[in-house]
Every structure is written in structure tokens, then in C-alpha cells.
Amino acid sequence: MKDVSCDYNFFTQFDLSLKPLPRQGWKIHISCYYDNYQDILNIVSDYCFRNKITFKYINNTNILFSLLEKSANRFSAGKYITIYPDDEKSFKYILESLYDELKLFNGPYILTDKRYLDAKVIYYRYGLINPQSDSYQDYLIGPDGETIKDLKDCYYFQPDFVTPPFSEELIQEPKYLSKKYLVESAININNSGGIYIAYAKEMHKKVVLKEARPYVGISEELTSIYFRKNEKRNLGILASSPYTPNIIDEFWEWEHYYIALEYIEGINFSDYAASAGPAVMHKENKQELIHCYKKIKEIFINILKAVIEFHKSEIVLGDISSDNIIVNNTSITFIDLEDAQLIDKKPQFNAKTVGFYNEGIDELSLKNQDKQKLGYLFLNMFSNSNKLLYLDRTGGMTDRIFQSFAIEYQVPKIFVEIINLLIKSKNIELEYVLKLLENDNLKVTYDNAIKKEIYPCLSEEINSLKKTIQYHYNKHSKAFYPINSPEKNDYSLLYGYPLISLMGGIHISEENHMKDQILKINDISLANGISGYLFYKSLIGQFKDIESYIKKIDNEIKHLSDINIRNGLCGIGITYLHMYKKSQDKSFLTKAIDLEKRIQKLVISELEKDLIGINLGLLDGLTGVAYFYTYLYEFTLETKYLVLSESLIKKILSHKKIFLREFHFQLNPIQMFFHHI
Structure with a gap:
């Protein structure tokens, strides 16, 4: 059936329109909940088939339900069906038509989009739909040729060259929340809501605000609002306990439920x-x-x-x-x-x-x-x-x-x-x-025989883990990756088969079709992009036929402004340095040195700032930048790189709010790979 394209991992797309999909434009997202997803799919699919409108939907209930949970990626959360109108006229007509059919259904608010009228499952945004695989594939192109990054953040974004499709609705400003509290920072934000540090204006003290969004949860009844109310009830029962925070307030703001709790000092x-x-x-x-x-x-x-x-x-x-x-x-x-x-x-x-x-x-x-x-x-x-x-x-x-x-x-x-x-x-x-x-004096006594018994076990555990990975990979390789969400690609260093290959000692040959798929990846980062795949190839000593990957990175790197290891320039620099170490090909060292010039400009501006609000961690912050400079010094012995590294470390250590969690002794996959460097 030529009008159906299917990714058997998680979605099915019906290419029903007689016109090719536009490069960019308005698209419609439909959300749902556990009790209505089938009814919503029946209504939307019937409408799209009758009117020859291209659409796709999540075809795997496990994936769909994961997008309704607290832990869901906030960018993807709630996006059950995506409809691709041919143009703005059909976009408006589709919204008007589906409104009458879907206005009584409930579903989570899609954070990247705007809600259509009062329909709780209909949302829309302007963005990329069918871009070409070129250096502009992540960018919207304006009428005068200007380019704007198609933002992947969790708020509604509309480029300046686009006229709003509807008259702007009156945005209801938070009344009680803004009157009573001044939100200072976020402790944690996930799909179910946020946890914030706020200043209570009337009480003149810090509090913790816990938010719950509707139609996010693990079932129809067990929503985030249910759990937040459950927490309030439990704290009420334990109100006299010295081991729980006191309840200060509860309130609704728009559709969200909040409780305010006593702020507890400590870590x-x-x-x-x-x-x-x-x-x-x-x-x-x-x-x-x-x-x-x-x-x-x-x-x-x-x-x-x-x-x-x-x-x-x-x-x-x-x-x-x-x-x-x-x-x-x-x-x-x-x-x-x-x-x-x-x-x-x-x-x-x-x-x-x-x-x-x-x-x-x-x-x-x-x-x-x-x-x-x-x-x-x-x-x-x-x-x-x-x-x-x-x-x-x-x-x-x-x-x-x-x-x-x-x-x-x-x-x-x-x-x-x-x-x-x-x-x-x-x-x-x-x-x-x-x-x-309470009665113990903290005495330490160990038998030497125990040492002899335990230490050999560790190598056995590692071999056992490898065998387990190999067994499951041979049984069903596709089930192994991606391990995080549909957005991760199969060739990601952290979420794809490179990780499985390294951890399980599994050799996987690169076929031509794999290479084509890798080159289509719109990400050149170390963690989830083409640089990470090159890092993997250098670890296993494969340096043939990598020119197209290098070219892809060279073409895309001019658009990159992050300097961190995970998604930025330092991660790519570390990849080049590691490839130089393994291959002794000086062209990789030259690339790293050239890249450092861009990084240095960005780093110097960071050093001039107060570090409040700047990530200081290894993978996402300045500690990772210091690591890159130390690594670069190792191969060049140029003192200026060591000086920059030391300056960064001193700046980090002088700042009192170090993100301790990234210095914990557990190793994540990227840190494991650094042990090979």
C-alpha cells in the first residue's frame, strides 16, 4: 500500500494528500488520555481518510502511554496524532472541523504548541515538516531567505515572519500565584509539573511550590493531581512529625494544582x-x-x-x-x-x-x-x-x-x-x-579470607554482564535500542548500538544502508549524533570510509554554539583528539586546534560572568570545557591550553554552588568511554 509509511518502532504514517508535504508550515497535534485514545484515533483517522489529509499516529500503546507519564520527554509528551495540512487555508479548516468532534475529550496540554480554542486535545504550531537533508535541515527559511532555528524547547514559538493564524486570545495572567509568591528558581521540572523555590510575599520566607498538571499520570485515575493531593493528605497526617515539611498553602491556578511547603535547608x-x-x-x-x-x-x-x-x-x-x-x-x-x-x-x-x-x-x-x-x-x-x-x-x-x-x-x-x-x-x-x-561503637573487623573471596568476583560479574547483553542482542537485537525514547537514533553513542557493542563486546559490521541512515541524522553531537558514532569507530579501531561523516560535521558545525561535551563543541573536539590518539592522523589534531579557537572566544566570555545559573558539570558545563583543554594540552604541550584549563577549574571551585551530582562516583556511559582515552 503505497500511501502508508510505517516505522514499526512506534508510529504509522498515512500519506494521503495528493500534494507533497511542504518543507515547513502549520501542523496540528492531537493529544489523548488512557480512556479515550481509541475513540480519538477513530474520529481523526476517519476525517483524514475522507478528506485525503496526511497524518501519523503512535501505533504502540506502550510508547503512547509513556508519553502520558511523569517521566515523558516534555517536548514529545502528549503528541499522539500529527496532522500535516497542505497549506494555511486547509490548516484552519481542519481545526474548525475537528473542533466540534473533539472538544469534549480530555488530554494533556502539549507544551510546544498553542491550544485551539477550549479543545483540550487540539494543538498547533508552525515548524519544519519535510525539510531536505542539507545544512539547513534544522532551520526555518523566511520569505527573504533568512534562517531561524526550529526550536525544540518546551514553549510555544512562532517565527517573526509568520502571521498568527487566529486573533490572539486573552491570556489569563496568574492571579493568586503572582499575588502570593515570587518564583525564584526551579528545583525540578518534568512532564507532570514543576517543583520551584519561591518567596512567600506575606510570610517573608522561602517556600517550595509543587505543581501538578492535569491528564498526566499512570492511569485514568492516578494522575499527577491525584498524587499531589495524596501528598498533601499524607503531610496532614504527619503534621506533628519533625521529619516532614509543613504544609503552608494549596491552590489552583488555571488548570494546575499547587501545594506550598516549608523550605528545608540542606542537600x-x-x-x-x-x-x-x-x-x-x-x-x-x-x-x-x-x-x-x-x-x-x-x-x-x-x-x-x-x-x-x-x-x-x-x-x-x-x-x-x-x-x-x-x-x-x-x-x-x-x-x-x-x-x-x-x-x-x-x-x-x-x-x-x-x-x-x-x-x-x-x-x-x-x-x-x-x-x-x-x-x-x-x-x-x-x-x-x-x-x-x-x-x-x-x-x-x-x-x-x-x-x-x-x-x-x-x-x-x-x-x-x-x-x-x-x-x-x-x-x-x-x-x-x-x-x-544506637548501641554500636562502630568497630571495624574483617577477615582476610573474605578479601580473597570477593575480589575475583568482580571480573566474573563483568563477564556475566557481557554474556547477558550478548544473549539478549542475539535473541532480538532491535529491542536493544533506542533505550530512552523515540527521539533517540539507533546509532547514538549513549542510546544506540554503539553502546551495546562496546558494553557487550559485540561486533557489528557497517553496511551501506546503515551509513546512509547515519548521514541523515540531524545531530553532530558526541552524545547522540555523528561525532559520537565516530568516537565509537575510533574505539574499535575503524578509520576507513569516514570522510562523509567528517564532511557532515564540517558542514553543520558552523550552526553549533553550545560548548559543552554532551551536545556541543567540546564533545566534537574530544572526538577529534581521540581519533588522533588512535590513528596518529594529524588532520584530526588540526581540526581540534581549529575548533578550540571558537571555543576559546565563548569560554572567555563565560569567565567574565558571574557563574550563577551556569552549569558547572562535566557533561553539560564548564568542568567539561576544562577537561577538553587538559586533553588538548596532552597532545600539543602548549602551555596556553593548560592555563585556560586551570583558570576554568579555579573559577568553578571559587563558586559556592557546585552541582555535586555530576561529581558523584557513579559512571554514566560517556564517562565510561573516557576511561578508554
Whole structure:
């Protein structure tokens, strides 16, 4: 059937129009929810077939439902059906026609678009539709030949050369929110809403605002608004607890629901482990470690007391993780209770964060599930080996690596014992664990025989992981990538088969059709683009037939202004330096040096600024730029590069708001690749 094009991963497109798709123009997005997606598809598809209008839709319910959840990519969230009008006249006619049919349906607001009238599932925006694969494929072209980047941000954007298709509706300004609060910064923003630090004008103090958007959630009933109201109820029950924030306010603004909570000073458990845990101490400095362990003991005691109190109040937490607890010296506060539930009620959901439970979790009562999650939380203070639960859900690998860490860093035996009790004992009482910890003197005793038993296991674990990857790849290779979202491409360094090839030791030959697909990728970055693919090829020693990739990067790089490693110029520079190291082809070094001139201009302007609001991290910030300059110095021995690197590092260290999470000792895939450099 020639009028159907299908990507079997996640969408089907019907090319019904008698005209070719325009390069750019108005497009219509239709959203939906769990209870209406089939009805909406029936209505829209019937209309488009009758009127010969090209459209596409998400054909995989797993993918569709993932776009309705809290964790969905905000740019893609809610985009169920995309309609491609032939021109502006047909665009307006389609909207008017579908309005009567769809105005009573509900769905999430599409953040990149404008809503059509009061129809909660009809949205539109002006953007690229069918661009040619050339240097302007990411750009809108105006009537005078001017180019404007087709923005991929989560707000409505309309280029200046486009006339609004409808008279501007009166935008309702926030009344209560702006009257009562001044929003200062965002702690976190996801598809379900944001969490913000705000200044309460009447109370003259900082608060935390938690927002919930409608029609985002895990089912028809369990929406983000349901969970936010659930959190308010739980905090009300625990109003007298010293381990939870106080409720200050609740209100609606437009269609969004908000609660305002007491602002808690401190850093989250994860950042505490990354900045003050034993992994960042000098293990030879016994006094420093002893002081560290004494503070950890007090933190653990307070966490145990908190959970004991919650359970006595008939509340189970459900989602216990290192991001949900604030630590201030040794005081602790649980700051996320949206997933907590009453013990005596039939559980409506079972919230879990991967890395804080093992495969036996579902056999436990809700109270005992909390205890197992506490065990992995405590383990996470010492080692990130709990992240291996993503791969080995038995917990065996996690346990062995933690035991190895405990020996190397002389972790007091009581910590190892209570972690084992919480994770492995089905009916352990928290009061008993608390008493053990309170009465212990943090003694360290390890048998040398244990060392001999544990260390050889680590290489076995790595081989086991490789075999697991190989088995699943051979069984169904397509299921392996992309692993994040439909927007990632199969050849992405972080999300595609290069990662699988390297981690699993799998050789995949490059066919001609693969090369054509790679060259169509509209991204030249290290993380998700063509530079990353070149980085992969250099790691496996393949330098033949790469000229077309280099040419693609050369053509596109003039449009790039980011300087970070993940998506910017430094990532491409690191790729060229690594290719030079592996091939000794000086043309790659020359490219890196030429690229540095552009980076330097951007860096100097950054150094002149106050760093507030500037990312200081490795992959997305200035630490990554310093890394690039250090790496460049390694190959050129030109002092000016080392001086620039040192200047950046001094500037970063002088700034008090360092993003600790990026300095945590867990390695993500890009950091793993740096170990090959």
C-alpha cells in the first residue's frame, strides 16, 4: 500500500494528500488520555481518510502511554496524532472541523504548541515538516531567505515572519500565584509539573511550590493531581512529625494544582553521599573516616526513627530513594510523600525507584518493602553498586561489590549488618535495627579470607554482564535500542548500538544502508549524533570510509554554539583528539586546534560572568570545557591550553554552588568511554 509509511518502532504514517508535504508550515497535534485514545484515533483517522489529509499516529500503546507519564520527554509528551495540512487555508479548516468532534475529550496540554480554542486535545504550531537533508535541515527559511532555528524547547514559538493564524486570545495572567509568591528558581521540572523555590510575599520566607498538571499520570485515575493531593493528605497526617515539611498553602491556578511547603535547608541524600560520604575520603586518613562514619550513624538513626514513626501513623512510604531525603548536618527530612499510602487501605499503586529494590520485592508486605528499600538506601551512602540492580535484579552483584567496598574503606561492621538485615530479612523489626545501631561503637573487623573471596568476583560479574547483553542482542537485537525514547537514533553513542557493542563486546559490521541512515541524522553531537558514532569507530579501531561523516560535521558545525561535551563543541573536539590518539592522523589534531579557537572566544566570555545559573558539570558545563583543554594540552604541550584549563577549574571551585551530582562516583556511559582515552 503505497500511501502508508510505517516505522514499526512506534508510529504509522498515512500519506494521503495528493500534494507533497511542504518543507515547513502549520501542523496540528492531537493529544489523548488512557480512556479515550481509541475513540480519538477513530474520529481523526476517519476525517483524514475522507478528506485525503496526511497524518501519523503512535501505533504502540506502550510508547503512547509513556508519553502520558511523569517521566515523558516534555517536548514529545502528549503528541499522539500529527496532522500535516497542505497549506494555511486547509490548516484552519481542519481545526474548525475537528473542533466540534473533539472538544469534549480530555488530554494533556502539549507544551510546544498553542491550544485551539477550549479543545483540550487540539494543538498547533508552525515548524519544519519535510525539510531536505542539507545544512539547513534544522532551520526555518523566511520569505527573504533568512534562517531561524526550529526550536525544540518546551514553549510555544512562532517565527517573526509568520502571521498568527487566529486573533490572539486573552491570556489569563496568574492571579493568586503572582499575588502570593515570587518564583525564584526551579528545583525540578518534568512532564507532570514543576517543583520551584519561591518567596512567600506575606510570610517573608522561602517556600517550595509543587505543581501538578492535569491528564498526566499512570492511569485514568492516578494522575499527577491525584498524587499531589495524596501528598498533601499524607503531610496532614504527619503534621506533628519533625521529619516532614509543613504544609503552608494549596491552590489552583488555571488548570494546575499547587501545594506550598516549608523550605528545608540542606542537600539531598545522594548529594551528601557524593560530597561527604566515605567514597570521597582518603581511605588512609583513619580519623577522617571515623568522623564520617559517626555522622552517617546519626543520619541512619534519624532515618530509622522517621520510618518507624510513619509506620506507627499507618503510612508506608513506597518510593524510598536517595533523591527524596534532605540531609542538614545529621538531621533528615522526607520531602516527597506523593507515593506514600495508608497501610489499611487497598494499595492503588506500588511506587518503586529502580536501584532501591530487588526481584523479591513483590513478595513482601508494603511495610517490609519499605525496609528493603531502606537497606538499599543505606548501601547507597557507601557505594553506587545498587545501580547494578538495573541489570542484576537478584541483588547478588550489588552485594558483592558493596562488601568489597566495605573492606577497602573499613566500613564499620554494624553498617554492613543492618544493611543485610534490612535487605534480606523478611520480618525484621525496625525498632530492633535502631537499637543495634544506637548501641554500636562502630568497630571495624574483617577477615582476610573474605578479601580473597570477593575480589575475583568482580571480573566474573563483568563477564556475566557481557554474556547477558550478548544473549539478549542475539535473541532480538532491535529491542536493544533506542533505550530512552523515540527521539533517540539507533546509532547514538549513549542510546544506540554503539553502546551495546562496546558494553557487550559485540561486533557489528557497517553496511551501506546503515551509513546512509547515519548521514541523515540531524545531530553532530558526541552524545547522540555523528561525532559520537565516530568516537565509537575510533574505539574499535575503524578509520576507513569516514570522510562523509567528517564532511557532515564540517558542514553543520558552523550552526553549533553550545560548548559543552554532551551536545556541543567540546564533545566534537574530544572526538577529534581521540581519533588522533588512535590513528596518529594529524588532520584530526588540526581540526581540534581549529575548533578550540571558537571555543576559546565563548569560554572567555563565560569567565567574565558571574557563574550563577551556569552549569558547572562535566557533561553539560564548564568542568567539561576544562577537561577538553587538559586533553588538548596532552597532545600539543602548549602551555596556553593548560592555563585556560586551570583558570576554568579555579573559577568553578571559587563558586559556592557546585552541582555535586555530576561529581558523584557513579559512571554514566560517556564517562565510561573516557576511561578508554
